[in-house]
Every structure is written in structure tokens, then in C-alpha cells.
Amino acid sequence: MRREFKLPDVGEGLTEAEIVRWHVKAGDDVKVNQIVVEIETAKSIVELPIPWDGVVAGLMAEEGQTVDVGAPIIAVDTTEPGETPAPAAAAPAATSPTEATPAAVSGAGTESGAADRLEALADDMVPKPPAEGAVEPGAHGSPAPKEERQAVLVGYGVKTGATKRRPRRQPSPGVPANPVANPSRVEVDGPPAPEPAPAPAPAAPVPSRVAVLAKPPVRKLAKDLGVDLTAVTGTGPQGSITREDIQTAAQAPAQAPVAAPRPGEREERIPVKGVRKMTAQAMVTSAFTAPHATEFLQVDMTGTMDAVRRLRALPDFAEVKVSPLLLVAKAVLTAVGRHPMINSSWDEAAQEIVVKHYVNLGIAAATPRGLVVPNVKDAHALSLPDLARQLAQLAETARAGRTQPAEMSGGTITITNVGVFGVDGGTPILNPGESAILAFGQVRDMPWVVDGELAVRKVTTLSLSFDHRIVDGELGSLFLRDVGAMLEDPIRMLAWS
Structure with a gap:
């Protein structure tokens, strides 16, 4: 039985997705829950499993193609319990005088009558589907029989099955399994000349695999x-x-692949879709909805850099990457506890400010497919080693393009680390639904006055943008001052936590 798998809505109200990469091709065997395709939605890259066992009959969308939700993308020939695979089409059988219809024997001008009768005979051999019954979700052309609960396929709900399958009707004795391969060319004066076998389709090119030496x-x-x-x-x-x-x-920071321009090409057009399209829409909405204000603060990070080196030597951080971003995140979490209003959102419909007594800390990450902002859920409740592990996992997942929509929703405040690109600071745009975002610039050696004397210190610039409807200048300044004070003297994190 041939079934067509339709593109599901893997997010909240998504309408389309781009086919990124197929893991199968026509003729491959597939199993239930096997990953067959990667798609890019407006939020992330998602892997889709197939809900059936069978053989891939064909791919109905190409890599790079944008497909609407609900459109079929792959066809699979499945074998139900008690059903044998359909036999290959047989060669046209010779028509004996007793099998030929009177209209067919009469001579010229009667070929269409013979074709109609033989098509009717072939149709009668195929069992009719039940008159009632729903179509299985995600499939086309497969009427669902009597419902019965079976094993749940993750992501597709409860699959309906049959308690008893209607047996396939067997052909009557003496009737060929495939009476007419091409009814419009029935011969009546003798056995038909065998038609040449169709030329086999050229095999799809198999991508060459690069030999990699690794244990x-x-x-x-x-x-x-x-x-x-x-x-x-x-x-x-x-x-x-x-x-x-x-x-x-x-x-290493992920770099977007840059295609070499063709000779003589003066311009290049890049389609805006997927994650990049969603990011652009979100930034435009945020910039023209929330009144932004930005403040800057230069901070002596020498104490923080010393603390980072000492943390790396502790057994609790032996298998965890410790970077200055970890202590910046801890300072932000501690400052949120001292100034809860900074961790709020604006409810336009209710004309209310919603203060969040939890922190889902967002970390902006640049990926080859655009900017994503996954967040660490309930980051305020994590210990420093656990926070380090969560930040490392978040970065690895984003770099691999595997961040899921749920990991990017529900953020309450965000940090963007522009220092990894060699930038001192900027005016970051708020993540929609949040009231503050902190940009962490590069840490570099600078002349600094210490106890009245000039010294070389590790210095960075912090940039805080906030929604001026919620956060006024005083609150924004107090929050930024506290973050800076904790980075200058990390002991304050212990005192204020």
C-alpha cells in the first residue's frame, strides 16, 4: 500500500518549512521512527521520523524547496500484516478467441470497446475500500479501518490500526493477474508482439564518502x-x-558558508527564509514596538579573569568549559534578584507589567542559518557548575543547528556576547517579550587608574538596552552598576546571592 507522508506543523502555527537534507532516497528501506529528513522552520532545524515500515517509493520535495504544512513530501510503500508485496507488472497476455469480446473480434474500429470491457474486468479484481473511515493523519490514500490503540509513535499521537483486515479478493481461475497492460493497444488477430522492456531509470548518483581516520x-x-x-x-x-x-x-565560532561569486557577477541575491526571516521579523517588531534606551559601562575585569583561572583548576569544573561569560551570566542572575522589575514583560492587551519571579536566561548565538536565542530554563536555581554545563550544552546545540523551538521560547532576559567577534560594545535590540538585554564586549588590555596610579588591566564594555516603558533610567543604571561591580569584585556575587 502506498502512503504519502505530509509535512506536519512541528511548531506553534507554522505554515511552511524548507527541506534541508534527505537521509533516504527512492528504494531505501525505512523503519518506524527512523529519521528521514531535516527541515528548517522559522525557528530551528527539526528532524522528522517516518511513522511506517516500508520502502521509499519516491521523494516529493527537493532539498532547498520550501513546502507548505500539509503537503506530501515522501511516498512509502508499506506492507500491512497478512499482506504480501504487490507483484511487478506482467507482460501483456495473449487474448484467446474465447476471451475476446464480440466487439473486439469484429475488426477495425472496435479497439475501444475491448479496452473498456477489459478495464472493467481489471477493476473488478481490485477490492473496493470501505465506504466510511477516516484517513490516517500524515498519510494520503489509506482509509483507516476499525480503530484500535497501538504503540504510540513519538510526535504523532496514537496510531489507529485494524483488529481484522479485509482479505484481498483473489482473481478467478483462468483470468490473468494482469489482463491488459495497455488496453488501448489490444490485438485481436493473434498474440500481441512483446513490447520492449522500459529502459531502467538512471541510478541516482551516490555521493562520495570521504575517508576519515578517527577512533x-x-x-x-x-x-x-x-x-x-x-x-x-x-x-x-x-x-x-x-x-x-x-x-x-x-x-570555534560557526561561520556561514560564503559562495564564491561567479565571474562578472556584480550582485548576489540571498532568499530571506527560515530562521533568518523569523529573526528579521522579530527585530523589526521589537525595534518599532518597545522604546529602546541603551547605557554603557566600562568594567575592570581583572578580578573576574583571575576567578575564571581558579575555577578551571577546581575538580567540579574539570569537564566543563569555564569562560568569562559564565561569571557574567551569574552576575546578571544575581542582579535580577536585587532588581526584579528588570526581568519583566509588557502586556499590551491587559495594559499590565508582568514581573517574572524566575529567570529563563537567553544567550544569543550566531549560527550559519542566522541568529538564535535559546535560553536556560530556571537559570536562577542552578549552581555555578550546573549553569556552566547548561551554557556549554546550549552553545553546542545551537552551533550544530539543533536548537528546538521550545528551547527558544519563554526567555525573560538575554545576554549577547559580542566580544567573541572582537567588538567592544553596541546597542543590542531587545528579544521580543523581554525588557532588557546585556551586550558583553571583548576583554582586552587597557590603561586603567588603580589606587591613583596608572596600570594595565583587563577591561570590557557592558551595553544594556531596555524597554523604557518598564525600565526607567534609574533602574537600568542600578542594574548595570551592580553587574559591573560584581565583575570587578566577584566576591560580591557571594555577598549578594
Whole structure:
């Protein structure tokens, strides 16, 4: 039985998605819950499993194509319990005088009559589907029989099945399994000449696989961190890839692929879709809805950089990446506890300010497909080692393009680390629904006055943008001052927590 899998709505009210990469091709065997395709919605890249066992009959959308929700994207030939696969089409059978209809024997001008009668005979051999019954969600052309609860397929709800399948009607004795392969060309004066077999379709080109030298533990680490082994240069024996190579690749900032311009090309057009399109819409909405104000503060980070080095030596942080961003995040969480109004949102319909007594800390991440802002849920309740692990996992998932819509919803306040790009500061735009966002600039050596004397210190610039409907200048200044004070003297985090 051929079934068509339709593109589901994997988010909240999404209307379309782009086919990013197929994991199968026509002729491949598939199993229930096997990942067959990656799609990019307006929020993230999502992997879709197939809900049936069977053989891929064909792909109905190409990579790079944008498909509407509900449109079929892949056809699968399935085999139900008790059903054997449909036989291949047989060659046209010879028509004996006793099988030919009178209209067919009469001679010229009667071919259409013979074709109609033989088509009717072929139709009679195919069992008719039940008159009533719903169509299974995600499939086309498969009437659902009597409902029965079966195993739940993750993401597709409870699948309906049959308690008893109607047996397939067998052809009558003496009737060929495939009486007419091409009814419009029935011959009556003798056996039909065998038609040449159709030329086999050219096989799809199989992409060449690059040989990669890496041990199984290294391959597993690469999979966990979302690192493409073929893009890593090995430094081990005979060019093999080591754990250090994988960790270095995972920590490197993702760069968007840039296509080389064609000779003589003066302009290039890039379609705005997926994550980039959603980000653009969100930024426009935020910029022209919330009145933004931005304040700047230069901070001596020497104490924080010393604390980072000491944390890296502790056993609790042995397998966790400790960076200055960790202590910046902790300082923001502590400052939110001292100034709860900064962690609020504006309810336009109710004309109310909603103060959040929890912190879902967003971290803006640049990916090859655009800016995403996943958030750490209930970050205020995490210990420092747990917060470090959550930040590392968030960055790895975003870098691999696997951030899910649920991980980007519900944020309450955001940090954007522009320092990794060598930038001192800026005027960040609020993430929609939030009242504040902090930009953390690069840490670099600068002349600084310490106890009346000039010294070289580690200095950064903090930029705080806030919604001026909720946060006035005093509140924004107090919040930014407290974050800066904790970064200058990390002991204050203990005193104010």
C-alpha cells in the first residue's frame, strides 16, 4: 500500500518549512521512527521520523524547496500484516478467441470497446475500500479501518490500526493477474508482439564518502558535540583526528558558508527564509514596538579573569568549559534578584507589567542559518557548575543547528556576547517579550587608574538596552552598576546571592 507522508506543523502555527537534507532516497528501506529528513522552520532545524515500515517509493520535495504544512513530501510503500508485496507488472497476455469480446473480434474500429470491457474486468479484481473511515493523519490514500490503540509513535499521537483486515479478493481461475497492460493497444488477430522492456531509470548518483581516520570514542564525541568529522583536520598519527581536534572544532565560532561569486557577477541575491526571516521579523517588531534606551559601562575585569583561572583548576569544573561569560551570566542572575522589575514583560492587551519571579536566561548565538536565542530554563536555581554545563550544552546545540523551538521560547532576559567577534560594545535590540538585554564586549588590555596610579588591566564594555516603558533610567543604571561591580569584585556575587 502506498502512503504519502505530509509535512506536519512541528511548531506553534507554522505554515511552511524548507527541506534541508534527505537521509533516504527512492528504494531505501525505512523503519518506524527512523529519521528521514531535516527541515528548517522559522525557528530551528527539526528532524522528522517516518511513522511506517516500508520502502521509499519516491521523494516529493527537493532539498532547498520550501513546502507548505500539509503537503506530501515522501511516498512509502508499506506492507500491512497478512499482506504480501504487490507483484511487478506482467507482460501483456495473449487474448484467446474465447476471451475476446464480440466487439473486439469484429475488426477495425472496435479497439475501444475491448479496452473498456477489459478495464472493467481489471477493476473488478481490485477490492473496493470501505465506504466510511477516516484517513490516517500524515498519510494520503489509506482509509483507516476499525480503530484500535497501538504503540504510540513519538510526535504523532496514537496510531489507529485494524483488529481484522479485509482479505484481498483473489482473481478467478483462468483470468490473468494482469489482463491488459495497455488496453488501448489490444490485438485481436493473434498474440500481441512483446513490447520492449522500459529502459531502467538512471541510478541516482551516490555521493562520495570521504575517508576519515578517527577512533570510535572520537567519533562518538564528534557526534555528541555536533562536529562534522569531514571538516576537521587531524593532528594525530597519519592525519587521524584526536579528541583535542574535536574539542577545538566545537569551540570555534560557526561561520556561514560564503559562495564564491561567479565571474562578472556584480550582485548576489540571498532568499530571506527560515530562521533568518523569523529573526528579521522579530527585530523589526521589537525595534518599532518597545522604546529602546541603551547605557554603557566600562568594567575592570581583572578580578573576574583571575576567578575564571581558579575555577578551571577546581575538580567540579574539570569537564566543563569555564569562560568569562559564565561569571557574567551569574552576575546578571544575581542582579535580577536585587532588581526584579528588570526581568519583566509588557502586556499590551491587559495594559499590565508582568514581573517574572524566575529567570529563563537567553544567550544569543550566531549560527550559519542566522541568529538564535535559546535560553536556560530556571537559570536562577542552578549552581555555578550546573549553569556552566547548561551554557556549554546550549552553545553546542545551537552551533550544530539543533536548537528546538521550545528551547527558544519563554526567555525573560538575554545576554549577547559580542566580544567573541572582537567588538567592544553596541546597542543590542531587545528579544521580543523581554525588557532588557546585556551586550558583553571583548576583554582586552587597557590603561586603567588603580589606587591613583596608572596600570594595565583587563577591561570590557557592558551595553544594556531596555524597554523604557518598564525600565526607567534609574533602574537600568542600578542594574548595570551592580553587574559591573560584581565583575570587578566577584566576591560580591557571594555577598549578594
